[in-house]
Amino acid sequence: MTALSLSPNGKAMPLTSTHRSSGDLRADRRYEYARAAFDEKDFEAAADLARQVLDIAPDFAAAHALLGRASAALRQDGEAVAALRRALELEPDDALGVRLDLARLGALPPDEAISDGYVRALFDEYAPNFDRHLTGNLAYRGPELIADALRRACAVRTRPSRFGPTLDLGCGTGLMAQALEGSCERIEGVDLSPLMLEKARRTKLYDGLHEGELVAFLAGRTDAEADLVLAADVFVYMAALDAAFREAHRVLRPGGLFAFTVQAYEGEGYVLGEDARYAHGEAYLRGLAARTGFAVVLIESVSTRQDRGRPVPGLLAVLER
Known part of the structure; x- marks a missing residue:
């Protein structure tokens, strides 16, 4: 069984790797019909079928999420919020990504819209085709831009563009290590997605790879141990x-x-965009x-990337300790 979520470029995609099932074959079949109706934008049918699923399997979180999204599309916000909140109660780690929907409906603060569980599930699903899609379809070039900016920053600071111990936050499949290959004494990476880390491991460029959230990872490191900290296109999944x-x-x-790179906001502070x-x-x-x-x-x-063939405005920063 599958659940709906968003790809890293903000488009709808199924989380097929989670093999979601209600445990009841009749409910699972109706859920697939509901998903198909939703994909075809027949939201009334999707909502009706999702309710039928829940009559059979009332604790099936994916069906609650689907009912919530279909109800939101029908502008039935009360039912949407109730269904989405129930999905979140049943799966608090939010691999289904319903926090984003609740935030869009004004039922959750935007700062709380993206959870670690959602990001982990999203990128585990995306891992097999990540490099090809990101560098091909989206023309992603964040690591190359950071590598160039580091060379220029080192020239400004009159220091060699070679680095001691390096920490790569949200390392993904290892694109940042590839862009800096031969420039770091040693490099360690951290990522929430074990499947992305497996791809990074295959590059043989990392001296250590760690599964976890990046702030917690940094908190476990010793004072003044690193010469370079990198965060390529990872802060887009963090608010503050x-x-x-x-x-x-x-x-x-x-x-x-x-x-690091971020997506650019013209106003003060930060904002959760329509692209999640x-x-x-x-x-x-x-x-x-x-x-x-x-x-x-x-x-x-x-x-750093394109969306529907148009450049997505961003910012690149190099800061010095």
């Missing part, structure tokens, strides 16, 4: 970045660099850098 900045500053040596990604403003990044003790080497406008 205070803890990440604070821990990155702590683990960096004096003179160490913190390089957070965007951060330049003033927010500069203010946070100052409060956590970083010096800004550069912050510049870039586009």
